[in-house]
Amino acid sequence: MKTGECRWSRGRRTRRVRPTLLRRGFGGQARVVALCAALFCVVALCAAEMVRVPAGEYRPLLKEAGEPGSVAVAAFEIDERPVTNGEFLEFVRENPKWRRSRVSSLFADTGYLAHWADDLDLGERAPAEAPVVRVSWFAARAYAAWKGKRLPTTAEWERVAAVGFTTENGATEREYRAFVLGWFSKPTPEPLPAAGVARANLLGVRDMAGLVWEWVSDFNTALVSGESRGNTDQDRNLFCGAGAVSARDLENYPAFMRAGFRSSLRANYVVPNLGFRCAR
């Protein structure tokens, strides 16, 4: 457990608010100030902690002529868990242009935050501690910038996702593979469960699988080959069988799924099980 970790979201230990202050019956104004301070503390303590990821490498799924087998990934920090509804609510509260009723359709498709009860009301379908979904790439990027962070790149995200529960290479761990593959076989529950509760990987990062898909900053590089001379959209030759031909690891089903999913996205799309986390 790391410093500053939010115990509420884990459910492992409950912080007790000292009841004496509440019983003293201080004036209304003081009570409001105290409640605001308490709320601030809760938000601050529950803010996603970042995990330091040491330098490593990412092995892209698709191999291309002249491309190296792996890509070096410099050390970076990544949120321990996906951004939650509660955190995103703070963002839209302070940035009205990203509220559901005001967002431009250029930056977010219809359906943006559609599971929220209202602009500033999460409602029953969007618990505060659950990962925020139905957000576009533009909105996710704006949130990250507001927090002084950014979205992780594909290489960074995949670097972390490749790590298992107990080793650097999750693909060789039976338990980890079963966990990841098991997620694909289940429909997305609604409401989504809380973020940051599932077992952490070796780095201490949670929910890289098993909860939601996640935006990456450069998702539009998925399935782009070195061949720019085709007479039609490049994607045509890269789906299904043609895509598998150039794959490095034919058994890496989750990587296929992610690459295929990313290639199907547009930056203003919103999806009921697509969220994000930030990096720095």
Place this chain on the structure above:
Amino acid sequence: MKTNYIRAVALAAMMVVGGAEMRAGACCAVAPKAEVALSERSIYQVEAEFTNDAGERVTLAALRGRPVVLAMFFANCTYACPLLVSDMARLRAALPEGLREDVQLVLVSFDAERDTPEALKAYRERVGLDAQWTLLHGDAESVQELAMVLGVKYKREASGEYAHSNLLTVLDREGEVVKRVEGLQQPVAAAARALTIAAK
């Protein structure tokens, strides 16, 4: 007495304002129009800044008011991009007279590192692009944002070259997409028609 004083002050104020308008060359009979807000579909909502090959900082909104044909490219590209540029010239040639001279042809580079404004200026001279062409350089974030808005996929390869979608985007005077031409050396008649209708 008080009423007369108020009238005199109001008259003086009108004269001052009128004089200011006259000095600015504005018509005193018609109030200047407030700028109309961009529509939700206009790509000119993108706030990223670019630099043209004359070294001027601009946003895409600077293109507002005239129809646009836009493509993303990089100057060192030796195969696909020259064809894209040639396709844009072909599309311009297919437009009716009047519109042909009005359309703006815009190239935005993927290559934030090498395609500096100076490099783009050299490219303009080398390829012989006239004043109707606008060449834009942006930092990596700005280029990424524009690509995302347009739905362009691209990737920098280890060689330093870029793999990318081949896409011409046709915009009306307000920056709304009216046609996309995917691929190289495609027929341009439909795009010319769409642009003609949109420009009316």
